[in-house]
Amino acid sequence: MSCDKIPGLKLHDGATRIFLNTHGTDDEGVSEELIQLLRYFEQTTEENAAGSHSQKIENLQKRVEEIKKNEEVGIRYMNAFEEKMWERREGREEGERIGEKRGRQEIARRMVEKNLDLVLIKEMTGLTEQELNALKKRN
Numbered sequence: 001m002s003c004d005k006i007p008g009l010k011l012h013d014g015a016t017r018i019f020l021n022t023h024g025t026d027d028e029g030v031s032e033e034l035i036q037l038l039r040y041f042e043q044t045t046e047e048n049a050a051g052s053h054s055q056k057i058e059n060l061q062k063r064v065e066e067i068k069k070n071e072e073v074g075i076r077y078m079n080a081f082e083e084k085m086w087e088r089r090e091g092r093e094e095g096e097r098i099g100e101k102r103g104r105q106e107i108a109r110r111m112v113e114k115n116l117d118l119v120l121i122k123e124m125t126g127l128t129e130q131e132l133n134a135l136k137k138r139n
Contacts, residue, residue: 033057109135 011017022038024030036052040060049061067073104125111121112135122132 105131105135108132109138112136 020034020038022042024038027035033052033054033056036054037057040048040052040057044061044064046061046065049058052058067077104127108121108125108127108131111124112118112132118129118132118136121127122129127135
């Protein structure tokens with residue numbers, strides 16, 4: 001299975017996916033309750049929940065309101081959000097460090113191939129003597 005929106009993206013992991021489009025116009029074969037739910041997703045308001053005539057959507061709206069009113073839940077949500085942002089920042093920084101190191105190693109590898117002085121390579125790339133010797137052995 002592949003994704004129509006992102007050509008080349010393969011979805012062969014055995015999972016079943018249902019894509020719902022809140023802006024869809026073809027309601028053939030779609031239950032009225034699902035249509036109302038998608039409208040509710042677009043505008044999560046008490047009026048939309050009540051207008052849906054769906055007990056499930058009305059219960060969902062009550063839960064949304066409870067969560068909004070509960071300060072502890074709000075704090076937990078913000079803490080989780082901040083933690084996720086922190087983890088993303090740390091991950092990005094780690095990825096940058098790894099990428100920079102790989103770049104220095106690739107430059108050093110090319111310099112070793114050209115038989116440049118190891119002291120010069122060490123000075124230019126910041127790699128240790130051990131790392132340079134390992135590169136030299138691989139070539």
